[in-house]
Amino acid sequence: MSAMTPSKLEKILAAGHLAVTSECGPPRSANGALVDQKARIVGPYIDVINVTDNQTAVVRMSSLASCIRIKQLGFEPVLQMTTRDRNRIGLQSDILGAGAFGINNVLCLTGDHQRFGDHPGAANVFDLDSTQLIQTVKLMRDEGKLLSGHEMDVRPQMFIGAAENPFADPFEVRVLRLAKKVAAGAQFIQTQCIYNMEKFKLWMGQVVDHGLNEKVSILAGITPMKSVGMAKYMKSRVPGMDVPDSIIKRLQGVAKEDVAREGINIAVEQIQELKECPGIRGFHIMAIEWEEKVPEIVERAGLYPRPDVN
Amino acid sequence: MIMARPKPIEEIVREIKDLDKVLVAGCNGCVAVCEAGGLKEVEILASALRMYFARQHKKMEVGEVSLTRQCDREYLGELRDRVGDYDAVVSLACGAGVQFMTETYDKMRIFPGVDTCFIGVTDEKGVWSERCQACGSCLLATTGGICPISRCSKRLLNGPCGGSSKGKCEIDKEVACGWQLIYERLKGLGELKRFEQPTPPKDWISSREGGPRKMTKEESRL
Amino acid sequence: MRLTYPSSIKIVKVPCTGRVAVIHLLRALEKGADGVFVAGCMEGDCKYQLGNIRARKRVEYVRKLLATIGLEPDRVAMYNMSSGEGPRFAEISREMTEKVRMLGPNPIRIKGVEKEKAA
Numbered sequence: 284m285s286a287m288t289p290s291k292l293e294k295i296l297a298a299g300h301l302a303v304t305s306e307c308g309p310p311r312s313a314n315g316a317l318v319d320q321k322a323r324i325v326g327p328y329i330d331v332i333n334v335t336d337n338q339t340a341v342v343r344m345s346s347l348a349s350c351i352r353i354k355q356l357g358f359e360p361v362l363q364m365t366t367r368d369r370n371r372i373g374l375q376s377d378i379l380g381a382g383a384f385g386i387n388n389v390l391c392l393t394g395d396h397q398r399f400g401d402h403p404g405a406a407n408v409f410d411l412d413s414t415q416l417i418q419t420v421k422l423m424r425d426e427g428k429l430l431s432g433h434e435m436d437v438r439p440q441m442f443i444g445a446a447e448n449p450f451a452d453p454f455e456v457r458v459l460r461l462a463k464k465v466a467a468g469a470q471f472i473q474t475q476c477i478y479n480m481e482k483f484k485l486w487m488g489q490v491v492d493h494g495l496n497e498k499v500s501i502l503a504g505i506t507p508m509k510s511v512g513m514a515k516y517m518k519s520r521v522p523g524m525d526v527p528d529s530i531i532k533r534l535q536g537v538a539k540e541d542v543a544r545e546g547i548n549i550a551v552e553q554i555q556e557l558k559e560c561p562g563i564r565g566f567h568i569m570a571i572e573w574e575e576k577v578p579e580i581v582e583r584a585g586l587y588p589r590p591d592v593n
Numbered sequence: 594m595i596m597a598r599p600k601p602i603e604e605i606v607r608e609i610k611d612l613d614k615v616l617v618a619g620c621n622g623c624v625a626v627c628e629a630g631g632l633k634e635v636e637i638l639a640s641a642l643r644m645y646f647a648r649q650h651k652k653m654e655v656g657e658v659s660l661t662r663q664c665d666r667e668y669l670g671e672l673r674d675r676v677g678d679y680d681a682v683v684s685l686a687c688g689a690g691v692q693f694m695t696e697t698y699d700k701m702r703i704f705p706g707v708d709t710c711f712i713g714v715t716d717e718k719g720v721w722s723e724r725c726q727a728c729g730s731c732l733l734a735t736t737g738g739i740c741p742i743s744r745c746s747k748r749l750l751n752g753p754c755g756g757s758s759k760g761k762c763e764i765d766k767e768v769a770c771g772w773q774l775i776y777e778r779l780k781g782l783g784e785l786k787r788f789e790q791p792t793p794p795k796d797w798i799s800s801r802e803g804g805p806r807k808m809t810k811e812e813s814r815l
Numbered sequence: 816m817r818l819t820y821p822s823s824i825k826i827v828k829v830p831c832t833g834r835v836a837v838i839h840l841l842r843a844l845e846k847g848a849d850g851v852f853v854a855g856c857m858e859g860d861c862k863y864q865l866g867n868i869r870a871r872k873r874v875e876y877v878r879k880l881l882a883t884i885g886l887e888p889d890r891v892a893m894y895n896m897s898s899g900e901g902p903r904f905a906e907i908s909r910e911m912t913e914k915v916r917m918l919g920p921n922p923i924r925i926k927g928v929e930k931e932k933a934a
Contacts, residue, residue: 396747398764399763412754414751414791451755452759453753460751460753463789467751522756601883602883633837637837640838648884
């Protein structure tokens with residue numbers, strides 16, 4: 284595999300390294316300095332920084348604007364885009380804008396339903412779904428065309444990603460749907476946070492059986508648990524999350540002041556274990572409002588220093 | 594058919610409280626089936642309004658009628674001789690009926706007595722659910738006869754999303770995941786091949802997105 | 816058995832309480848009754864299976880409706896008793912009459928001809 288775009292993530296994967304990505308949730312204000320601050324914490328320890336797009340349907344600073352700030356700091360962003368808030372006109376327009384700022388990674392998502400967010404009465408869009416957004420970006424990049432057929436002279440150079448949740452139902456659909464996204468043009472996949480290792484490996488086995496790991500780079504989603512409360516909340520309240528009781532028991536089994544450290548320990552062990560899992564090409568570390576722990580996790584998991592591919 | 598639910602009485606009272614004579618007009622079509630706007634509901638609403646205003650010591654005459662349909666001029670025309678006796682009409686028809694009443698009697702104030710909700714079916718007595726959003730280009734042939742636009746909360750054409758859990762939608766544990774239903778159906782029919790093909794972006798021009806819709810069947814016109 | 820019940824009660828016979836519609840209860844009040852109670856068979860003993868359950872739901876609906884139009888919900892009630900319970904019927908009749916008397920006359924009485932009514 285050789286890289287087709289200037290994306291650092293693509294180059295790292297093409298060179299056969301395990302990729303490490305993380306994410307920054309932009310603030311619920313116009314405080315751009317906060318984006319910079321988070322990016323400076325995680326930036327030196329990972330390859331690319333995902334910027335979420337109004338995650339959980341809560342209004343935040345725009346992903347594109349935050350990506351531009353991160354890019355200007357010298358780090359490489361991944362533009363997350365959901366199809367919930369913009370139609371094909373808005374989405375393509377933002378992809379062109381991202382291209383103009385030298386943003387070379389996009390993660391195509393459908394987005395959480397607005398019912399859970401801070402504007403449950405909002406209208407949603409869903410003109411496209413995530414698979415169709417992947418098709419759209421690929422069309423723009425490879426054929427230099429918009430969905431309308433309009434041809435452009437300068438194309439956005441995007442390394443195309445998508446998400447997949449191995450823990451959603453029906454389980455047997457998950458690999459088929461991944462195959463669909465790969466057929467549409469997805470080149471890397473960031474998975475939902477993994478806690479149920481057994482089920483994840485079952486899914487990974489199917490991915491390998493279908494030969495999908497040859498066509499797409501799977502980055503395993505890792506989220507350290509900050510507290511017992513967080514683990515319980517993730518188990519019961521977050522859609523599509525599979526948190527086994529053993530994780531909660533383990534966190535409950537240590538002294539209160541050690542719970543956070545135990546959460547980090549679990550994350551590091553998960554990475555170590557998944558390094559051996561066939562088909563895994565890297566890790567996506569989502570430390571939710573806990574970005575300062577990313578460097579420690581990366582170092583302890585033996586993933587630091589990051590390779591230089593430029 | 595078109596499903597509706599009665600508006601709260603307070604909301605209707607707010608609109609008519611300063612008038613003296615009001616006609617409650619039902620529709621014996623869809624809204625009668627979903628027990629929101631047929632003759633029965635006309636009688637109940639009219640009686641409740643009369644009692645409400647009597648309690649307020651306010652003179653209010655409330656007339657009752659229910660038409661075969663309110664979406665046809667022919668039936669709306671039946672009110673021609675009566676409607677002038679009233680200050681306003683509270684129509685219990687769907688939004689289409691209320692508007693057609695307005696167009697037919699353009700001097701009359703017409704107020705809606707129901708909230709029109711969706712195109713759906715009667716699951717069981719007293720329970721109705723949505724099946725169609727009238728997108729104007731039916732794709733049921735490719736999805737095993739189950740509509741992803743009306744049954745998936747995100748109207749995904751390549752579902753199910755990551756929020757599907759135990760057959761239910763992420764928005765509500767009472768809502769079935771439309772794509773789980775589609776998957777099972779296609780599997781049962783031995784047509785999973787259809788599921789494996791990515792569906793390209795849909796042309797929404799025949800849907801609400803294309804603006805107010807109209808259709809003509811030339812050979813039926815007079 | 817010669818049991819007495821308040822003479823102010825007017826009985827409307829129906830084959831089954833399932834026959835009692837919302838509008839019947841409303842009309843009784845609209846025409847001046849101070850209260851209405853539906854006397855159905857014991858739940859589970861309906862000859863038509865669900866008649867009394869349906870009646871109960873309609874009574875509940877009317878009670879909610881009354882609250883929205885400014886009338887006391889307690890003017891309408893559902894009671895269950897078996898046909899062999901004459902004394903119980905007399906007792907409920909007195910109880911309902913007393914309850915309605917406490918509420919006072921029907922404030923929306925238009926003609927004032929009919930009084931309390933039972934079905």
